[in-house]
Amino acid sequence: MSRRFPELAFTPLVKAHQKQHNSRAQYQRMEESGPPDDSLGVSERTFIALRDSFYMASVGETGWPYVQHRGGEKGFVHVIDPKTIAFADLRGNKQYISVGNLEHDARVALFFMDYPNQTRLKILGRVEVHENDARALELLQALRPASPKDVAERVILIHVEAFDWNCPQHITPRYTIEELEPSLAPIRDRIKALEAENAALRGKLDAISPRRTGTAG
Structure with missing residues (x-):
């Protein structure tokens, strides 16, 4: 926290609430130790x-x-x-x-x-x-x-x-598509490989299975 921020944001009423809820001493230390620039x-x-x-x-x-x-x-x-x-x-x-x-x-x-x-x-x-x-x-x-x-x-x-x-408290993590891509790409590749493998297995099964013939009675 820069020193200027509390000068603008910590009005007398804000400080009164900080004091009431026991955070005034903490923020006063931060005000005094913050960078002057x-x-x-x-x-x-x-x-x-x-x-x-x-x-x-x-x-x-x-x-x-x-x-x-x-x-x-x-x-x-x-x-x-x-x-x-x-x-x-x-x-x-x-x-x-x-x-x-x-x-x-x-x-x-x-x-x-x-x-x-x-x-x-x-x-x-x-x-x-x-x-x-x-x-x-x-x-x-x-x-x-x-x-x-x-x-x-x-x-x-x-x-x-x-x-x-x-502070990070109460900020719910959310992700863009760009941020999710490194995790999603391997899953897509794996699904694509499994689909290709399944298609190849189905082809082999069709090749070795006898064709069904018959008439309806």
């Missing part, structure tokens, strides 16, 4: 580069929070520098709730999940949106996804204010 380190940058999705929370003009899922190929979220990450925002259902919220309040909370390893990275940051401006074209060309079917409408830069790693 809130720049993303090697672990955080590597973790982000390997993710194929994340969740982003924003707050609208009504005061209600909104959580949106963003996905793509691994590495679609780029670490520009230790304090900045960015991604090309693709055309979706055209509700533009997050985009409107960010114009109202640039603050976001991000969750990057690694379900198989039960790991979660939380990031608090401020957003800078580039669409139809002088820098948008340059950024879109640098961050545009490889697939021609994906239409990138804007680039969202997130200036990192703080981050924290969560």
Whole structure:
């Protein structure tokens, strides 16, 4: 936990609940011993580069929070520098709730999940949106996804204010097809070999078995 994270997240009411539930002393020690620099380190940058999705929370003009899922190929979220990450925002259902919220309040909370390893990275940051401006074209060309079917409408830069790693408790392991493939491939190969073996045995049995003849009486 970086020192900046508790400054932003541990409000007086949060601390009161921590004290009530006997966790305040533990988190106070973590606050005091955390790294003073809130720049993303090697672990955080590597973790982000390997993710194929994340969740982003924003707050609208009504005061209600909104959580949106963003996905793509691994590495679609780029670490520009230790304090900045960015991604090309693709055309979706055209509700533009997050985009409107960010114009109202640039603050976001991000969750990057690694379900198989039960790991979660939380990031608090401020957003800078580039669409139809002088820098948008340059950024879109640098961050545009490889697939021609994906239409990138804007680039969202997130200036990192703080981050924290969560404990693995209560994170249910889930696996993508890509992650399951190394385990599934040998099973498919074995099934294919058994099917071929069975077909060969059936052929041999048909060859040595006398043909049935007869008439119905």
